[in-house]
Amino acid sequence: MVKIAIDMMGGDNAPDIVLEAVEKAVKDFEDLEVILFGDKNKCQLNHSRIEVRHCTETISMEDEPVRAIKRKKDSSMVRAAEAVKSGEADGCVSAGNTGALMSAGLFIVGRIKGVERPALVVTLPTISGKGFVFMDVGANADAKAEHLLQYGQLGNIYAQKIRGIDNPSVSLLNIGTENAKGNALTKKAYKLMNEQNGFRFTGNVEAKGLMDDVSDVIVTDGFTGNMVLKNLEGVAKSIGKMLKSTLLSNFKNKIAALILRKDLDELTSKVDYAEYGGSVLLGLNGIVVKAHGSSSAKAFYSAIRQAKIAGEQNIVSIMKNTVGEKNE
């Protein structure tokens, strides 16, 4: 049995899509228990494996992260994180304020001893549909080479345990593929990653090949990772907008659009990384999953499933025993 704490009040479409996702998850997974934190008056769910705990506060998207976590003690997010801290829940899921959830992870759930900097991990789409693990997408804007090495260790475990990839390849995001390329940070990180044997390091990869299945895990600092993530999102959206206006620009194009509609929708969902689940703050004493703020019930369901797999696979204790001990 895996127990997941869920923030009912976070995200643009809360609590409706959260409740819809939770209902489907407890139906699909017989070994899943859920503790729902939020306004009990807004929850009609009634199930033996769902427990609702009433909270009087909510953290909004506008709240200043650290302050919100420290002051809003009875918020659904803080109480979900506390359930992980106490060991009552294996993990928590929220679609709320990203900064606040990261703070809750760091200050309430806490770091694994020996992990210097937890990292935010996402799975990004590739053309083949396989996807790859990408980190750090913004937990730490200023990283050292040693942090990137740890990201490689954490990402290696994540790819094996959550994505089921045997002996994953781990690469470093850089501005050239040759060994000597990059800035001071990536040059040093390359050296550290190349010297270790805890994971299968496959060298540098460039940002232009990201969607071509170049590697199972790609590691970068939080500034670059966040930049690339937002750029991916933005370019995909801009091209979509241009394509849409082309398709609607005259009568004959509209007919073509009608013919293509279903296939284009499929293509759109293929490049939408929310479909691959939430982002995970790795390196903590528990599982913290951030679902997209604008998650659909389907995306939130994926995030719950992700937290459940992480719980079953004991990734936290594996990380403690490998990354944590190695660096203590």
Next chain:
Amino acid sequence: MVKIAIDMMGGDNAPDIVLEAVEKAVKDFEDLEVILFGDKNKCQLNHSRIEVRHCTETISMEDEPVRAIKRKKDSSMVRAAEAVKSGEADGCVSAGNTGALMSAGLFIVGRIKGVERPALVVTLPTISGKGFVFMDVGANADAKAEHLLQYGQLGNIYAQKIRGIDNPSVSLLNIGTENAKGNALTKKAYKLMNEQNGFRFTGNVEAKGLMDDVSDVIVTDGFTGNMVLKNLEGVAKSIGKMLKSTLLSNFKNKIAALILRKDLDELTSKVDYAEYGGSVLLGLNGIVVKAHGSSSAKAFYSAIRQAKIAGEQNIVSIMKNTVGEKNE
């Protein structure tokens, strides 16, 4: 009269597309003189404003940049750069090895006194077709905040003189729009840019809005800039690939593709930044323009036109008088 030195031998399709572009340029611009450097046996052009100078060597894409510049003294690229250095030509254009051309710029043409780090500038497409000036896309992987401030000064002049934008907005690429966002570098750069009054600083912009006309000039360090540029290129290409395979996946889609073909080609050329001209190494004692390695004659022609405008507008002496003197 503006005189441009042209490397006839650089790029995937040299010298054919270079010669085609030069022929059109001297026809279109009556105040343009060209010195063509390369294998004179491969050039059939005969025009009063085109002078061909024979060179016995060529720098290839595989040559190690600095070594190639130092050793291949009779290469078309080195001799074109020397014509700029001597003052004989106002600028040079090459579609050859990027690293070698940057080295030729730095070591042969030389920096403007007071400019600490020249930056590589491109114009990137936006949905509206207006485009924006983006720098540094890879001249210096490790930048200091002071360099980013200078990039703002150089980019401001470039946008005014080459792109004809009056009082351009200059922004800093960052991972959030709020003042306090970013890594140590961007936080400090924000402060420096916000305190000066040499250009109109409009704050931080995020990578997700790049194609939405958020600013006329966007400044970043060479590592991030190169990363974003390659990411833009890669995502556009990947989406194009996926779209193409959708369009060819069955009979009815192929019909829709036939209907849309012309409009989709237009859309493709709209996101192709080679159409906006070459990249320029700014901050040198002369104009050095890099045309795309896989340039069409049209793109190479744009690069020649760009070098010509830069010469007419005297951007080098303006940069000397403003950025250079300010920082001496």
